[in-house]
Amino acid sequence: MNFLVLVKQVPDTEKVKIDPISGTMVREGLDVTMNPLDSHALELAVSLKEKLNGSVTVLSMGPMNTIDVLRDAIALGADRAILLSDSALAGSDTWATSLALAKAIEKLNIAFDLMICGEKSTDGETGQVGIELATLLNLPVVTYVSELIELGSNFVLVKRSIEDAHEVWKAPLPACLCVLKSVAEPRLPTLAGKKTAMDAKIEIYDTESIGINREEVGLKGSPTRVVKVFNTKIARNCRIYADKDILEGIERVVGLIKAVRDGEAK
Amino acid sequence: MILVLNNKIDRSSFELLSKARKLADKASMKLAFLLMSNSKKDVQQLARFGPDMVILAVHEKFNRFSLDPFLSTAKKILAKYSPSIVLAPATTFGRTLMPALAASFRTGLTADCTELDVDEKGNLLQTRPAIGGNVMATIVTPTHRPQMATVRPGVFEIVEHRKDDVQFIEERIEDLSDRCQLISVEPKQAGARLEDAKIIVSVGKGLRKKENVEVAFKLASLVKGAVGASRAVVDARWLSHDHQVGLSGKTVKPRIYIAAGISGAVQHLAGMQTSEIIVAINKDRYAPIFKVADIGIVADAYWVLSELVQRLERESDESGG
Ligand SMILES: Cc1cc2nc3c(=O)[nH]c(=O)nc-3n(C[C@H](O)[C@H](O)[C@H](O)COP(=O)(O)OP(=O)(O)OC[C@H]3O[C@@H](n4cnc5c(N)ncnc54)[C@H](O)[C@@H]3O)c2cc1C
Ligand SMILES: Nc1ncnc2c1ncn2[C@@H]1O[C@H](COP(=O)(O)O)[C@@H](O)[C@H]1O
Numbered sequence: 273m274n275f276l277v278l279v280k281q282v283p284d285t286e287k288v289k290i291d292p293i294s295g296t297m298v299r300e301g302l303d304v305t306m307n308p309l310d311s312h313a314l315e316l317a318v319s320l321k322e323k324l325n326g327s328v329t330v331l332s333m334g335p336m337n338t339i340d341v342l343r344d345a346i347a348l349g350a351d352r353a354i355l356l357s358d359s360a361l362a363g364s365d366t367w368a369t370s371l372a373l374a375k376a377i378e379k380l381n382i383a384f385d386l387m388i389c390g391e392k393s394t395d396g397e398t399g400q401v402g403i404e405l406a407t408l409l410n411l412p413v414v415t416y417v418s419e420l421i422e423l424g425s426n427f428v429l430v431k432r433s434i435e436d437a438h439e440v441w442k443a444p445l446p447a448c449l450c451v452l453k454s455v456a457e458p459r460l461p462t463l464a465g466k467k468t469a470m471d472a473k474i475e476i477y478d479t480e481s482i483g484i485n486r487e488e489v490g491l492k493g494s495p496t497r498v499v500k501v502f503n504t505k506i507a508r509n510c511r512i513y514a515d516k517d518i519l520e521g522i523e524r525v526v527g528l529i530k531a532v533r534d535g536e537a538k
Numbered sequence: 539m540i541l542v543l544n545n546k547i548d549r550s551s552f553e554l555l556s557k558a559r560k561l562a563d564k565a566s567m568k569l570a571f572l573l574m575s576n577s578k579k580d581v582q583q584l585a586r587f588g589p590d591m592v593i594l595a596v597h598e599k600f601n602r603f604s605l606d607p608f609l610s611t612a613k614k615i616l617a618k619y620s621p622s623i624v625l626a627p628a629t630t631f632g633r634t635l636m637p638a639l640a641a642s643f644r645t646g647l648t649a650d651c652t653e654l655d656v657d658e659k660g661n662l663l664q665t666r667p668a669i670g671g672n673v674m675a676t677i678v679t680p681t682h683r684p685q686m687a688t689v690r691p692g693v694f695e696i697v698e699h700r701k702d703d704v705q706f707i708e709e710r711i712e713d714l715s716d717r718c719q720l721i722s723v724e725p726k727q728a729g730a731r732l733e734d735a736k737i738i739v740s741v742g743k744g745l746r747k748k749e750n751v752e753v754a755f756k757l758a759s760l761v762k763g764a765v766g767a768s769r770a771v772v773d774a775r776w777l778s779h780d781h782q783v784g785l786s787g788k789t790v791k792p793r794i795y796i797a798a799g800i801s802g803a804v805q806h807l808a809g810m811q812t813s814e815i816i817v818a819i820n821k822d823r824y825a826p827i828f829k830v831a832d833i834g835i836v837a838d839a840y841w842v843l844s845e846l847v848q849r850l851e852r853e854s855d856e857s858g859g
Contacts, residue, residue, distance in 0.1 A: 365646060366637070366640075366646075366647065366649075367640065367641065367644065367645065367646055367647070370641060394670065395669060395670065397649070397650070397667075397668075397670075397785075397786070398647075398648075398649035398650070399633055399637075399649060400633075400636075400637040400640070400647060400649055401637075403605075403634060403637035403638050403641070404637045404638070404640065404641035404647075405641075406638075407609075407637070407638040407641040407642060408641055412605070412606065412717040412718050413605050413634070413638070414718060415605075415630065415633070415634040416630050416634075429721070434603075434630040434631075435546075435629060435630060435726075436546070436725060436726055437723050437724060437725045437726055438723075438724045438726065439602065439720060439721075439722070439723050439724075440720070440721040440722045440723075441604075441718050441719065441720055441721065442718065442719045442721055443717065443718045443719075444717055444718075494646065495644075495645050495646030495679050495681070495682035496646035496647075496648060496677050496678070496679050497677065497678050497679070497680060498668075498675050498676070498677050499663075499676050499677065499678050500675070500676040501668070501673050501674070501675050501676075502673065502674050502676075503673055503674070504674050507829050507830065508816065508829070508830055508831060508832050509832070510818070510828045510829065510830075510831045510832060510833070510834045511832065511833055511834065512823070512828065512834040512835075512836060513833070513834065513835045513836065514823060514835075514836035514837075515836075518835060518836070518837050518842075521833060521834075521835040522835065522842060522845050522846060522849070523849075524833060525796070525817055525833060525835070525846060526846060526849050526850065526853075528794055528815060528817075528833075529737060529761050529794060529846070529850065530850075530853070532736055532737055532761075532793045532794055533736075533737065533761045533762060
């Protein structure tokens with residue numbers, strides 16, 4: 273059974289800077305880690321591989337420092353790591369990202385039974401790339417997967433968690449799953465794993481080697497444009513109750529609560 | 539402009555319908571609602587929000603959402619009507635269908651917008667929190683059509699709009715195939731829904747320990763409210779993710795929001811700062827939450843919640859006999 277896990281590198285969201293001209297994130301020169309949700313996706317794939325045999329490939333599109341994240345993936349049990357990296361890819365929105373990833377998968381002939389993506393990335397927060405990519409590859413998709421119940425030779429049975437229910441779905445292979453945290457608890461890398469990762473070869477491709485037209489991807493190929501970035505500050509005039517006024521504050525809150533609970537306006 | 543909906547018509551749909559009517563008026567666009575459902579029963583409800591047109595696609599497969607049948611139907615209908623804007627609620631339905639639709643039409647999609655506007659050229663201005671909620675970004679789709687966005691539940695007001703000449707069109711759906719198969723459905727138990735509660739008691743790490751969260755439930759049940767939480771509380775597994783308020787949780791807008799032991803990180807504020815009255819309880823006089831609060835109590839959160847419970851219980855005892 274072969275697995276393809278899509279992992280994204282994300283910056284430490286507290287320290288991010290924004291390019292004032294393009295309005296996109298400046299990713300260079302920041303510490304990066306694997307998108308936390310993708311580490312659950314990876315763990316699911318690795319634990320299934322250990323049970324069923326086969327291999328786990330991780331694929332990522334990002335700047336060169338993504339190599340560190342891919343090494344981590346190998347330390348955690350991935351067998352093959354592929355990075356798609358090119359300055360022409362910078363500023364890609366979800367469409368351009370999905371297009372580039374789809375072309376890489378096709379060109380490199382990456383064979384898999386199950387493609388697994390995280391629910392969303394902590395920086396982009398769109399949760400769109402997995403679904404757009406699967407659509408381009410014409411794969412059946414199940415989103416919001418909370419548990420993998422069974423993986424057969426030609427089907428996968430999963431639990432899906434949505435607003436009002438848990439559903440169980442059966443999808444034929446190959447398929448794409450967009451998974452929630454609960455699918456698997458990521459392990460810590462072992463010393464042996466870290467050693468393997470140090471010597472592991474990370475395959476790196478650029479747009480030319482994949483045959484991607486540079487106009488189709490990156491900022492140029494992205495249908496969406498960030499036109500404005502701004503801070504929202506709403507400050508209210510807070511009446512503070514401290515020290516000897518605390519009980520007065522509590523009384524005031526009781527009054528407000530009763531007014532709302534009992535339906536008297538204001 | 540087309541709004542894409544499934545049979546789960548609820549508040550989030552009504553909010554979006556209300557907003558879309560305003561946008562359509564501003565841009566002098568026609569507004570259509572596309573309802574993909576297993577029955578026609580919700581059609582009249584939709585008409586209350588003033589569409590120019592309701593497009594109906596009825597099929598038993600639309601009973602529960604699955605990507606294949608919804609995607610093929612929506613694709614056909616969008617191709618037929620060529621809307622310049624396509625919107626859907628950012629529910630698990632909209633957040634699954636819309637990326638697949640956007641990829642099919644090779645266009646852009648903005649996820650989880652919290653504000654929408656149109657400019658004089660008919661460009662949709664899509665605003666959403668970005669970069670971990672640290673800033674807001676406005677996004678446009680200048681050259682691709684349709685312009686697509688999902689819209690976060692809980693941010694727009696519900697406004698009805700009477701219109702006499704709503705046109706109803708039923709689109710015929712032929713065979714629908716689905717590569718996936720639904721095996722079973724187990725409904726989740728419905729607690730007091732955070733999104734609908736008039737009073738929310740929200741807890742943060744300042745409650746000090748898991749057992750202390752119980753007092754928030756007591757208070758919430760006394761006031762017929764619901765319990766919210768910060769991410770730190772959810773990460774510590776004191777409460778499930780359903781309770782999380784904020785950027786990666788729910789957006790709420792109750793009459794009263796009580797933030798107990800919550801520091802007030804931007805990501806939390808993103809989900810509650812438009813509440814009508816905000817009460818903050820924090821032992822740190824300089825906690826950022828006080829900047830967005832109307833009433834601040836500088837004290838131990840557990841103690842204050844317990845006091846509120848006691849006082850409200852006393853009241854009900856007295857009035858009860
Ligand atoms: C991409 C991203 C998305 C995020 N999404 C969300 C989200 O959706 N929702 C969310 O809430 N957070 C979110 N966060 C996390 C957010 O940044 C904060 O870490 C989180 O809100 C902090 O929770 P807290 O206030 O409970 O805990 P803390 O930051 O630990 O604050 C505890 C507060 O309690 C006070 N306190 C301590 N003891 C007491 C006491 N005895 N009595 C009263 N007060 C006391 C302290 O003064 C402090 O202000 C997100 C972060 C990122 C990067
Ligand atoms: N640049 C990327 N490279 C590889 N996988 C990605 C990339 N961007 C997003 N993904 C995958 O798509 C999921 C959703 O990401 P997003 O749409 O950015 O929220 C992530 O959890 C990843 O599995």
